[in-house]
Each structure stands twice: as C-alpha cells, then as structure tokens.
Amino acid sequence: MSEPADARNGLTWAHAIVVFLGGGLLISLGDRAHIEFGVLTQNNTSFLGQAWWVVPMFGAVSLALFYSYRALRVWFDEPASTRNPKRVVLNAALFLVAYCSTGPFADLGLSLAALLSGLWVIRVLLHRENRATLVLSLLIAVLGPLGEAMVATLGMFHYANPDVGLVHSWLPAVYLHGGLVVPAVDAFLSPATDAEAPRI
Secondary structure (H helix, E strand, C coil), X not given: CCXXXXXXXXXXXXXXXXXXXXXXXXXXXXXXXXXXXXXXXXCCCCECCECCCHHHHHHHHHHHHHHHHHHHHHHHCCCCCCCCHHXXXXXXXXXXXXXXXXXXXXXXXXXXXXXXXXXHHHHHHHHCCCHHHHHHHHHHHHHHHHHHHHHHHCCCEEECCCCECXXXXXXXXXXXXXXXXXXXXXXXXXXXXXHCCCCC
C-alpha cells in the first residue's frame, strides 16, 4: 500500500523528508562558503563548523517554499512543469554557484547584485517560467533578506561589512535563483498525470 498523501498537493511523508533534508543541506552549503570567505559568522560551530540550527531552519524554509509554490500554482491554475531530473540538478547547481559566488565577490555589492539579477532574468526568459515561479521568486527576494535581518538581530549570526542594514545588497538576487529550484523539484515530485500535462 502506498504512503498517504495530502489530496491537494500529493506530498508524501517521504517527499517531505526529501525536501526538508535536501533543501536544508543545499542551502547550508552556500552558508558554508560564506563562512569560509569570512562573509558570515554564526553564533556557534557545533555542526561541522556551522551552527546546529542551520540545516533545520533551511529545511523548514524549503518546505514552506514548496507548499507556497503549489498554492500559487493552484491560485494561477497552472500545471506543474514537465518532470525532468536533469533540470532539478541543473537548477540546484546554478543556485549553489550563485550563492557561493557571493563569498569571494561579496565586496562587489550592487554590481554583483545586478549581475546575478540579470542572470536570473535570462534564465526566466529562456525557460519561460510560469507566473507562480515569478511571484515566488520575487516574494522570497523580499522576505528572505528581511528574515535574515531578523535572525541577525537576535544575534544568531552576522554578516561582515553589510551594505544594506544588517545584510548585503546581493542577497535578494541569491534568493531569486533559489526560487527557480522549487518548480523543478515540484515537477519531479508531482504525480505523472499532473507534471506531464500539456500547458494550455
């Protein structure tokens, strides 16, 4: 007997664990690059040189993004993209490259923000991303840095030489690229009848 899934979003417990752990570990690699290049300092290094709460926090964020994207698809009445494992790997890799590039090039500030944002626009146009993806990416580009600023206020970490309040100006652009990972994972985890349905 197959695992029960939410009738609305089709997410099984196994899928939820994959999203939680996969997302938490992927995003923590970007944070690790920030630590190595002295861009970020966390309040402890108890888990492989990082704070113990990093993976769980980003795992929870990953689940929230996944559910938010599916809710946006329902809102816009858009099907999942065609299932493509290669796209999952490619989008995750491009996100990680964008994230890690802000380690050695952190001091470029607005120039790096403009470059990463421009690359995001090109990717969106080339792949003809749907409205749900655009809205999700833009929302997290705003809410992500605000959330990080709140966490920094609590003293859990701090950026070195931030140029916009407690964060860096390139941070929203990193979140834009993160928004493109979600639809690829959504398509991969969606039922075949949904993910492979033709666009109208």
